[in-house]
Amino acid sequence: MKEEKLLAILRLQKSKAVGDILAKKLIVNVGDVSQIFKEKPQNLAKINGIGKNVLNHLFDKENLEKALDELQYIKKNNIKYSYFLDEDYPENLQHCIDSPILLFKDGAIDFSNKKMISIVGTRNMSSYGRDFCNTLIKDLATYNPVIVSGFAYGVDICAHKAAIENNLQTIAVLAHGFDQIYPKVHKKYINDVNKKGGFLTEFWHDEAPLRENFLKRNRIVAGISKATIIIESAAKGGSLVTADIANSYNKDVFAVPGRTTDLYSKGCNHLIKSNNAFLLNSAEDIVKILNWDIQEKPKTIQKQLFVELDENEQKIYDLLHAKGQQLLDVIALECNIPTYQLSSILLQLELKGVTKPLPGKMFELS
Structure with missing residues (x-):
């Protein structure tokens, strides 16, 4: 991971007014964590839940200095970490909406x-x-x-x-x-x-x-x-x-x-x-x-016959096909689709028999 991206994640972590759920919402709406601190505050303020207090914490210079110190510690001590959108992040935890955006591991x-x-x-x-x-x-x-x-x-x-x-x-x-x-x-x-x-x-x-x-x-x-x-x-x-x-x-x-x-x-x-x-x-x-006594069989994914998918629908299908069930916010990030558009697209896919919703804002292929 590039230092610029890790530094942005650390700044988000250090912002007291930004919890993990709000941090993920910021990432989804901006498109990439590295871009958050390059955006104009007035643009970020248009995102639901981002008020003056949150913006003050986000752009607090003291938070930046502390994030830089932590970045140096991570580099110096070769600390391993997992970002919540990385493949090496725990899969079960990735499905929890309030899971940490960054985990350190040893x-x-x-x-x-x-x-x-x-x-x-x-x-x-x-x-x-x-x-x-x-x-x-x-x-x-x-x-x-x-x-x-x-x-x-x-x-x-x-x-x-x-x-x-x-x-x-x-x-x-x-x-x-x-x-x-x-x-x-x-x-x-x-x-x-x-x-x-x-x-x-x-x-x-x-x-x-x-x-x-x-x-x-x-x-x-x-x-x-x-x-x-x-x-x-x-x-x-x-x-x-x-x-x-x-x-x-x-x-x-x-x-x-x-x-x-x-x-x-x-x-x-x-x-x-x-x-x-x-x-x-x-x-x-x-x-x-937990069904541990049942031998696991490889999942088979049926091809959707006679169903036409537009570009965004195809992105979602491909993601769920490759990675299985995913959280709504993760789908938005991976497919680069704003959450306000994603809900209606997922509904259309459900009506077409392509996807189905699960508890906890999770979705998978039908």
């Missing part, structure tokens, strides 16, 4: 494995939870899944260690930058995690593990996987937030039941009782619900 992460699950839960793990987590991952090992968690105390580190012991790839999603580690006592696991997977973060190298960063981290944990598993949780906690986010992404959620009198089973029991999670008794439940 280790030997391989996103090509489709069997990716997140395992989270309380930091105050019981022996029951520990035994269940270890047995679950051991029993799943034959399917070679990727185990994702947050590198925290309790369930998180138990899941990472169990993955390593069973020779599985594991990904630790951090709530801070790469210049520090939290909790510090887990520093001894860094090399093992990097050898069998690695670390992901959206935060710049010197960002601290602030409370709000853990909440942001949770959406990556939920979005990057096919399913989220809650081992143990109190009635309130970060793992329940992760479960809520996973449900909002239309992901499968599993929860391990426990005795009604156990403090750290209350959250899981409530998820099951409220139909917000599948009851998880064993690895077999995950295998069946």
